[in-house]
Amino acid sequence: MSFNPYVPRPIDRPTPVPLADDTDLTTLDEAKIFAAPDDPAQWPAWRAQLTRWRADARQRLGDTGTHYDEISGDCFSICLAWLWDETLYDHERGVFTVEEFLDTAQRDFGGFDGVVLWHAYPVIGLDDRNQFDWYRDVPELPEVVRAFQERGVRVFVDYNPWDTGTRREPGSDAEEVAALAGKLGVDGVFLDTLKEGAGELRAALEAVRPGMVLEGESRVPLARIGDHAMSWAQWFADSDVPGVLRAKWFERRHVLHHTRRWHRDHLDELHSAWLNGVGVLVWESVFGVWVGWNERDRAVLRAMRRVQASHAAWLRAEEWVPLADHPGSGQVYASRWTHDGEPLWTVVNRGLDHDGAWLVTDARPGRRFVDLVTGAELTVTETGDGRVAVGGALPAGAIAAVVATGTTVDRHEPPGGDPSFPARAAVRVRAPWAPRTEPPAGLVAVEAGRRELVVRHRVRETGLYGETPYVDEWKPLPPRLHHTGTLHRTATMGRFAIAVDEVTHGQYAEFLRATGYRPVRPERFTAGQGRVDAPVTGVDLTDARAYAEWAGLRLPTEDEWQVAAEAGLLARREPLVWNLTESEHTDGRTRFVILKGGAAYQAEGSDWYFDGGPQPPEVSVKLLLTGAGLTRSDQIGFRVAADLAPASAPGEVTR
Incomplete structure (x- = not known):
């Protein structure tokens, strides 16, 4: 790998601003962020260059x-x-x-x-x-x-x-x-x-x-x-x-x-x-992967939102001075925004806990300096020449919004909270129980046991199960993205039976005639309308489960499907369609299911497309579940399975 995914790439880094008066500043035209000098003594020249660049560029x-x-x-x-x-x-x-x-x-x-x-x-x-x-x-x-x-x-x-x-x-x-x-x-x-x-x-x-x-x-x-x-x-x-x-x-x-x-x-x-x-x-849900915001960051954003709502005109004002009114030491920084002659300072503490001046500015007799984030009145100390140092306690990482006012300001709790990641698991929905003593017609038995499975999948931003594929990384690029990943799974399963073939349109039509089943959302529901011997399509997971329940069966899990396919027990009807499995997961925000087997269709031209074409048994693909019938596709079908009683030893009765 030619780059470190945990550090900014050169293209992501801030652009230094030349401080010489005669420098060609067009080199700044495509910067992301104009880097600020470390030395406060250079900030006036830095601001002057930014102003010169802006006037020239406009x-x-x-x-x-x-x-x-x-x-x-x-x-x-x-x-x-x-x-x-x-x-x-x-x-x-x-x-x-x-x-x-x-x-x-x-x-x-x-x-x-x-x-x-x-x-x-x-x-x-x-x-x-x-x-x-x-x-x-x-x-x-x-x-x-x-x-x-x-x-x-x-x-x-x-x-x-x-x-x-x-x-x-x-x-x-x-x-x-x-x-x-x-x-x-x-x-x-x-x-x-x-x-x-x-x-x-x-x-x-x-x-x-x-x-x-x-x-x-x-x-x-x-x-x-x-x-x-x-x-x-x-x-x-x-x-x-x-x-x-x-x-x-x-x-x-x-x-x-x-x-x-x-x-x-x-x-x-x-x-x-x-x-x-x-x-x-x-x-918070990045293409089906949970990357939720921690409570501290949510609290900071809530505080920002209050000031943005009340002082939006300041934050778009022409009179903006970055790194304004710095007290001369420490890592508390401010921007000053002036609207209709009234200043607003947005303040951050980029260092350790601070108790002292946040900014030095002109005195405003008859007014109090107040932090809009907390509503607290700030400490004001005269520095001479009509100027004052304004500040107080500001914890590490905290923000503030300072105004000089003669009116009452609402009080708020300082933003805080747990900064740890609010993890949540993708929980698998419990598979239904479909007991049979013997394999029904069209199903074949698979003996119980422990299997060591190798599962292959294309590493996409979706992950495969509940894992986050990239944690605290900058932009994932190949080979971190779209390569073939391998998982090793230990699957312990009871004795089961699985259908040799997918359910057909004809079989699904029989179910519809017998039950009058109608889905909650009927869009794209075409099950039972195709060629009678073709695999049924136009179904979602609920439709497939309804058929299986009617038949006294269930869908196979993705592990059962793979074990049976690798044993050569499964046939594939034409046209080739993905098989749904009993593998629904939810993290409370996103639902998904694992598909097996591949399909005839394959979109070409971009790595961002869903996987397609025939796939070997070990390949699994994560499909995010949609609503309004959109999961139903002419490329998705299903087969059924059952739970079998343990095989009897000679002379032994299975109870």
């Missing part, structure tokens, strides 16, 4: 900021949410639960300004449905969008430019994205894997509704800040002394969202966001 680009005039409201805190997250969708009832989702967000994070509903990756490529189908086939999605917006939350959809190997649309991607955004009534589009979506996509969106936001996944190019109102600050490493985000410095109304998806400690991102007047992206 003139070179002819930037007017008119795009930002079309956009109302602020969007500091964004949640990237799986559309079928168990806090957003009730899988048993088949309904969305937007109110419950937002109530939980308010309690945990102080609420969100926006939500990105990600929908297709990592299930896209299962069949020929394209990324737009995975949105369009949810009939109530426009109502879901409106439910968020009625609570003051802006909604964004996701565009995957790499989706070129599934069903093609008659129009261009830009046309389809714009049409979808217009139909759903969303506020903008997040650009997966892209820095920008200029040109055709910007024009298509403007034709539908002016002012829709484009947000790229990485560092936004300088020329695109003018028409991309938001951008990810993903894997941005700051300097030891807090630096300045280039895009925010260029356009004060531009909102970045700090995020490091695999990190379990977000204090660095929160500090940088606080000093730069920008936001964060909360992403």
Whole structure:
């Protein structure tokens, strides 16, 4: 491996700012963060160079900021949410639960300004449905969008430019994205894997509704800040002394969202966001893997949210002084924002517990200096020449927001809480018991015993079971990503029987005639409608279990399926389809199941697609379970199994 995944890559690191007056500053155009000098004596020259660069860059680009005039409201805190997250969708009832989702967000994070509903990756490529189908086939999605917006939350959809190997649309991607955004009534589009979506996509969106936001996944190019109102600050490493985000410095109304998806400690991102007047992206279930925020970080964000709500105009003000009014020693740093002549200082402690001055500023007779985060009045000490030192106790890692006021400020508990990772397990749903004394017709017996299994899987961001594939890593790249992983599993199983063949459409039609079964969500339910001898498809896990229960059987576990297949006991019908197994897991946020056997379909053109094609018995693939019938596919079927009594020894009666 040619890189260390636990340290920032060169592209992620802050960019030093030349301090000589005659230096060409165009080298700063594509920085992520402008690094700050360690020596406070150099900060005035550093700020002067940043100001010179900004004026020159805005003139070179002819930037007017008119795009930002079309956009109302602020969007500091964004949640990237799986559309079928168990806090957003009730899988048993088949309904969305937007109110419950937002109530939980308010309690945990102080609420969100926006939500990105990600929908297709990592299930896209299962069949020929394209990324737009995975949105369009949810009939109530426009109502879901409106439910968020009625609570003051802006909604964004996701565009995957790499989706070129599934069903093609008659129009261009830009046309389809714009049409979808217009139909759903969303506020903008997040650009997966892209820095920008200029040109055709910007024009298509403007034709539908002016002012829709484009947000790229990485560092936004300088020329695109003018028409991309938001951008990810993903894997941005700051300097030891807090630096300045280039895009925010260029356009004060531009909102970045700090995020490091695999990190379990977000204090660095929160500090940088606080000093730069920008936001964060909360992403607790990363493509089906739990990477939840700890309570301390949630508490810090809740405190930030209160000030962002009351002082948003300050955080987009033209008068912004980074590393302002430093007391001369220590690792307490502040940005000063001035709106209508009134200053606001956003403050962080990047060092140890501190008790002393946070900043030195002009005295303001008749006013008290107060921390809006806690509501506490601060200690003020005269330093001479009409200036005062303002501060008090500030624990390590803490934030503050200082104002000079003559009014009463509400008191709040200081942000705190457990900084450890809030682990949660992916718990396997208990398999039903389907006892038989002998294998039913069409099933073959497999003896009990302990098996040492080798399981192979493609290492994706989903993991395979409940594990987190990348912990505290920066951007995973090959060979850490998409290689073949190997797990060794010890499986102890009782005697069981498993069907030689998959259940057919004809057999499923018999079940439907006998029971009148109808699923809670009927979308894409085509079981029993195909060729009578073809494997049944158009079923989800609930549909398959209903058939098995009717037959007095169950689905095989993934281990049983593998043992039987490796013993040569399983046949495959045509066309080849994935087999569901009795392996449903949930961590309370994401549900998934393990598929075995492979399928005839295989999407080509991108490693981001779901696995396809025929697969040997040892290969397992994790499928995230969706709602509204979307898990049903013409590439997924199932077979059945039963629990058998132990085989009798000669002359012995089995009871």
